[in-house]
Amino acid sequence: MKQDIPYLKVVSAIAVSLILFLLTDFTFILGFLLVPFVIYLLLDIKFKSDRTFFITVFIIWIPTLYGFSILSFVMFIVIVCSVLLLEGTLKQRFTQEVTLTYLTFLMGILSLSSVLILQAFKVIPSFGNIESRMIAWYTEQLNDVSSITGQTFDTEMIIQSVKGFFTLIPSQFFVVSFVIALYTVLMIRVLVTDKSQLWTYVPFSKWVFPRNIAYIYFGFMILTLFQNTLGDAVYAIVMNSMVILEWIIYIHGLAFVLYFLKHKELNIVWIVLIMIVSVILKPITLFVGFIDMLFRFRRRIETGGK
Structure with missing residues (x-):
């Protein structure tokens, strides 16, 4: 039976979440360092009280929607969905590597689809637009260097390299998601005191x-x-x-x-x-x-x- 939990834990989850989104808006990498702690606090709340969990999520959602960037809002969605997924894997007694696989694909699909939706509504530039700008910038720089030094550069090779990079961007969402998922699962294992409640360790x-x-x-x-x-x-x-x-x-x-x-x-x-x-x-x-x-x-x- 689920139970009420100390409101200090709710306040901690809200505070850490807001700090996470604040860091994300200024320093992308530092923001990700707090992801496992937010997921751990929300997961603990979810296990003890569904009602308190959804109230906490709603309280976090309001300032995230109106006070932070769209990147922080996407991260908020990914975190909430990750908590729901992890709760299911714990209840079903999944092994750690299976949980890691599911969490990786969830984070990857959510983050990539969010970016594509934002690009479709022209909230952020499309990959093709960024690619064109980068190719134009590189070409201009090479032409300037060539005019000064008299050397010729293989512009076509650089253009193909840039195109290859942008072609593989979707897969990089899943690579980064794997790193974050692994970090999250390992940190939760460190933070939880009762290891018997966690995933079967293989x-x-x-x-x-x-x-x-x-x-x-x-x-x-x-x-x-x-x-x-x-x-x-x-x-x-x-x-x-x-x-x-x-x-x-x-x-x-x-x-x-x-x-x-x-x-x-x-x-x-x-x-x-x-x-x-x-x-x-x-x-x-x-x-x-x-x-x-x-x-x-x-x-x-x-x-x-x-």
Whole structure:
């Protein structure tokens, strides 16, 4: 049965939320540092009293809507939805890595869709508009340098690099969301005193993602071979999907490397050194993760090769 909670906790949640939005308007990165604390306080309130939670959210919503930037309002929406999602994962006793996956996609989809909606209503410039301005600025700067030094620059290569960057912007929302989701889940685990109430903990070395991800990734790789026949919109979807899938396979690869090193009972120093190398050498780790997804080497090791 849900219970009333001290109003000091409600005041703390409101105060930390407003500080978060204030920091976000001035320093984007510092604002994100407070996200887990706001989510933790609101999640604790939600577990103890639905009524108090929605009252608290309404009180935070008023100054956020009228006193802060649109970025803070989008963050407010993402935080509230994240709290509702995390409450559901805790009640369903999801594992930590499954919770992290759901939270990443929720944050990524909400933030990206919010930006696209704001662009559609011309509240903020579109990616295409920003891209055109950046290309024009770079071209102007290169022309000025060329006129002074007499050197020629490969303008087309720079233009293609800028276009490639803007093509992959949607996928970066999910990459950043993963970092924030991971930070949030880990901080909640630190802040909560009763660890038994949290998600089922699975060691990182035991993280296993579905084999279908490798199949889908391979299918997208085949599609990139027909780049010239794909439309710009389809090509952008393929490339952004590949970036997201690459990160999943990369994390899977890191988990497999750690599992293999522990299975071989190597010294902790060697494990740390090899893991650092694995993090740095992303293409190799990505290949390892892709192969393990297909052939399930961890399962073969555990069953003695069967």
